[in-house]
Amino acid sequence: xASRPEVTxxxxxxxxxxxxxxEAALQxxxxxxxxxxxxxxxxxxAGVSQRTFFRYFRSKEDVVVQFLVDMGAxxxxxxxxxxxxxxxxxxxxxxxxxxxxxxxxxxxxxxxxVQLILRTPAxxxxxxxxxxxxxxxxxxxxxxxxxxxxxxxxxxxxxARMALAAFGTVLQRWSDSEGKEDPAELTDQAFAVIAPAxxxx
Amino acid sequence: xASRPEVTxxxxxxxxxxxxxxEAALQxxxxxxxxxxxxxxxxxxAGVSQRTFFRYFRSKEDVVVQFLVDMGAxxxxxxxxxxxxxxxxxxxxxxxxxxxxxxxxxxxxxxxxVQLILRTPAxxxxxxxxxxxxxxxxxxxxxxxxxxxxxxxxxxxxxARMALAAFGTVLQRWSDSEGKEDPAELTDQAFAVIAPAxxxx
DNA sequence: GCCACGCATGGCAGTTACTGTCAACAAGTG
DNA sequence: CACTTGTTGACAGTAACTGCCATGCGTGGC
Numbered sequence: 001x002a003s004r005p006e007v008t009x010x011x012x013x014x015x016x017x018x019x020x021x022x023e024a025a026l027q028x029x030x031x032x033x034x035x036x037x038x039x040x041x042x043x044x045x046a047g048v049s050q051r052t053f054f055r056y057f058r059s060k061e062d063v064v065v066q067f068l069v070d071m072g073a074x075x076x077x078x079x080x081x082x083x084x085x086x087x088x089x090x091x092x093x094x095x096x097x098x099x100x101x102x103x104x105x106x107x108x109x110x111x112x113x114v115q116l117i118l119r120t121p122a123x124x125x126x127x128x129x130x131x132x133x134x135x136x137x138x139x140x141x142x143x144x145x146x147x148x149x150x151x152x153x154x155x156x157x158x159x160a161r162m163a164l165a166a167f168g169t170v171l172q173r174w175s176d177s178e179g180k181e182d183p184a185e186l187t188d189q190a191f192a193v194i195a196p197a198x199x200x201x
Numbered sequence: 202x203a204s205r206p207e208v209t210x211x212x213x214x215x216x217x218x219x220x221x222x223x224e225a226a227l228q229x230x231x232x233x234x235x236x237x238x239x240x241x242x243x244x245x246x247a248g249v250s251q252r253t254f255f256r257y258f259r260s261k262e263d264v265v266v267q268f269l270v271d272m273g274a275x276x277x278x279x280x281x282x283x284x285x286x287x288x289x290x291x292x293x294x295x296x297x298x299x300x301x302x303x304x305x306x307x308x309x310x311x312x313x314x315v316q317l318i319l320r321t322p323a324x325x326x327x328x329x330x331x332x333x334x335x336x337x338x339x340x341x342x343x344x345x346x347x348x349x350x351x352x353x354x355x356x357x358x359x360x361a362r363m364a365l366a367a368f369g370t371v372l373q374r375w376s377d378s379e380g381k382e383d384p385a386e387l388t389d390q391a392f393a394v395i396a397p398a399x400x401x402x
Numbered sequence: 403g404c405c406a407c408g409c410a411t412g413g414c415a416g417t418t419a420c421t422g423t424c425a426a427c428a429a430g431t432g
Numbered sequence: 433c434a435c436t437t438g439t440t441g442a443c444a445g446t447a448a449c450t451g452c453c454a455t456g457c458g459t460g461g462c
Contacts, residue, residue, distance in 0.1 A: 008430095059420080165363055169358045169359055193356055197363075209459095214410080
């Protein structure tokens with residue numbers, strides 16, 4: 001046994017508090033809007049102290065954005081797992097599809113959050129800031145795939161930005177249509193636009 | 202005379218206070234970093250009260266980002282002025298070149314500010330948030346140029362995002378190279394990447 | 403010249419996000 | 433049992449931001 005001897009009781013407790021805070025925050029924020037909810041209300045609902053909140057999240061915005069952050073690592077991981085013979089447009093489409101599929105799988109959970117983020121300036125700002133990290137990761141991964149130097153060629157940077165442009169467009173259209181438009185179809189349309197640029201490497 | 206009877210003394214006084222605050226802020230921020238400078242220090246250097254500061258700027262970040270905001274309107278204006286027969290890649294290249302040229306014209310003034318923004322998470326977040334407005338403007342302008350409906354075609358959104366991707370890449374490379382790389386050349390390279398996608402409309 | 407009005411400003415109190423510090427407590431280890 | 437490690441809560445403190453009100457300064461009517 002001991003396949004995971006590291007998953008101690010303490011770690012599970014941490015996970016519990018984290019999800020408890022996230023749930024409480026998302027419910028309150030979706031209900032009253034971002035600005036009208038204070039940290040005190042969130043921690044009261046979760047049953048912890050304010051100090052504990054800031055041990056789990058760096059800022060009020062982080063509670064909402066956090067669940068999208070982990071997706072960044074998934075994108076890069078998926079891109080790295082793609083066969084290197086695959087053209088960039090196909091590989092990137094698959095990589096970007098990972099977080100979109102996660103949203104599409106639980107629309108009732110994610111749609112509200114996505115809408116909240118896209119329509120709240122403070123949250124949107126943090127979300128975009130996190131995407132910068134995704135972009136750098138994607139760019140370096142692409143550069144190593146293609147044997148290019150990130151410092152000299154603009155292609156990796158541009159390709160990463162174009163992929164995230166597709167991601168953003170899909171998210172926005174999905175949000176604005178209240179989830180009625182099909183994410184898969186939107187992703188196809190977005191990548192159809194950028195594919196000619198991605199594959200002229 | 203009276204070519205501008207609206208430019209009263211009061212308005213010029215407002216402009217004076219605004220620039221005074223901006224100058225004081227930029228100097229202090231470039232010197233000590235964004236987080237280490239307080240509003241109190243800025244207003245002390247500018248000789249006004251803290252309350253007055255927040256009558257001119259919505260937040261501490263705004264002092265830095267503000268000067269980049271007006272560029273957004275310029276981009277759209279330039280795009281609208283372009284002949285409609287021009288392919289999107291050329292028209293967008295010219296539109297995006299407007300703010301880049303403004304930076305390239307006064308490198309000693311703008312390089313520090315651009316670096317400060319790109320390297321300070323809080324400032325970067327606000328900057329990106331403002332760009333969202335640029336993007337919407339560009340997208341609607343492009344849609345009307347091409348007679349498309351923003352609500353049904355993804356092309357205008359994607360084209361606007363690609364143009365801003367080029368803008369961001371140029372800014373980042375210019376900033377990372379300490380101004381040594383030529384903005385015009387970087388712009389050409391970036392648009393060379395996206396041109397195949399932009400012109401397959 | 404004088405008064406009234408608009409408008410920018412400053413001071414002040416208050417809210418809220420966020421941080422440093424310390425003591426208490428629980429769990430695992432020798 | 434002593435010791436270490438990790439999590440938590442309470443408290444004080446900083447700094448960003450806002451509402452309110454009084455003050456002064458320029459402009460226009462009389």
